[in-house]
Amino acid sequence: MNSHLILIIDDEVQIRKLLTITLHSHKFQVIEAASGKEGIALVSTKVPDLVLLDLGLPDESGHVILKHLREWYTNPIIIISVQTHEEDIIQALDNGANDYLVKPFRTGELLARIRSALRKAGGEPNISVAAFTDLSIDFANRIVKKNNIVVKLTATEYALLSLLARNDGKVLTHQYLLKQIWGSSHQNESQYLRVFIAQLRKKIESDPNRPSYINTESGIGYRFTGNKTLL
């Protein structure tokens, strides 16, 4: 089913080699670019299904390349960075990156992120019901079930859960969630978000202290993971 074409934009030969071997062994097709300029050229000629973009490129900052690509390229872009600075990651996500990985990362994690991004891009049909391991969300009727038992959620809790679940596998930043759920006038009231996340976890997680669905991304936001193979 694979044979998706993936473009790696990274100036480090070793990293490109490692990624190429890993991706080949999982039946992906790979093309490589060592600079931002080369990367942009390859995106426009080959139109890959997904781009892995390093933020620290020699010719131009990955942020600039990302912005440039997003003017017309709509397939997933996953950021790879040695920077653990949260601002950097948040900026990339705000500029249209679908996901991020911080070097060093495990290949299992890389593959999971790539699959998740490709699945989303493949345009999951307008599903009315999403079913996960022990959780199901009926978007049409606004019904959430845990182990086949209906979970009572407040309107805000439901809005938050459905937003997260519809973006299964994707990090949503604190700012994005606040804006979507509470509107732009509440963008600085992140304490509500913390409280509602805690409440949601109590209702839908088997162990709220070890959440399997709603994961905290330190200093960045939250990521819903529907399939347990992630992380």
Add this chain to the structure above:
Amino acid sequence: MKQFLFKTDTQKQFIITITVVLSITVIALCLHHFIGYRVVAFMFLVGVSVLAMFLDIVPVLLAAFLSALIWDFFFIPPRFTITVGTPEDRLHLLMYFIVALINAVLTNKIRRMEKSIQDKDEKEKSVLFYNTLLNSLSHELRTPITTIIGSTDNLQANSNQLSEKDKVELISEISIAAIRLNQQVENLLNMSRLESGIIQIKKDWCDISDLVYKTLQRLDSNLAKYSVSVEISEQLPLFKLDFGLMEQVIFNLILNVTQHTPEGTRIIIQAECIHNKLMLSVTDNGNGFRENEIHRAFEKFYRLKGSPTGGTGLGLSIVKGFIEAHNGSITLENLSQGGSKFTILIPTEKSFVNGMHNE
């Protein structure tokens, strides 16, 4: 640029010198009817001595010379002439000038000596720091690197002689070494962030329970053989903290406990709100710290006697640095019932919105 600064600094010193001498002159002119012209000499001497404590030698010499001239011209009879009347006053003037000169030269010499001792101290300190750093680095980084190079050499050269089991083992050694290397680099980066003073705290509302459990999840494999319990009330307010830095603090603290206590040790993590401060503690029932070492635990590069390999002695000093970046404090104590306890106190904003009802 440097020359320019130096120039303005010298100019400033001359201006100060002249201002001080002229001020004393004005005060002395007002007072000399009451105190007599000889006391005026002492006033000038005090002025020159004070200047000598702060300024370079040349401006101080100028002060000595200028004040001698002014004393002579304005105060020594006959006044408003350079002439000095009596042999006694001539001797006075000469002695004044000599004392002022000695004062200037000696003070300057003492200051130069002090400065050179200070420079030497600082240099010795930084040499010691870098020696410790290099020793620690060469050992802690080279051990995993040696493992990686050795293992890959084996896999490349003796591939035919190695059993499948050996190969799996070598690969797992490479993996462990790489993770260890990454942890050391992480510590060094954090340390250099602290040393350079560029740490920027980004405070946002934190759910302490989420923070603690998230960190524990990262430590799963280290904690497999420990019994960990978390005691955090559901009523605990949210606190404004830097989530990333605090995650590193808790990570390092607990990792430190696992390195200094035997398997099976009980670790308790507690969080409370005490007098508007966040109190976070990590308690264990291990062997505790030696009393003579306990105060050195947070020192950079200090490694407790009998520490297992794999640490740089940086973990706890990073903890302290990150807590201080939050204006907080951390203490370590041995418990009477055995074991030890780290207690963190951070004054910060809190919010009780989690106590409110839904919507």
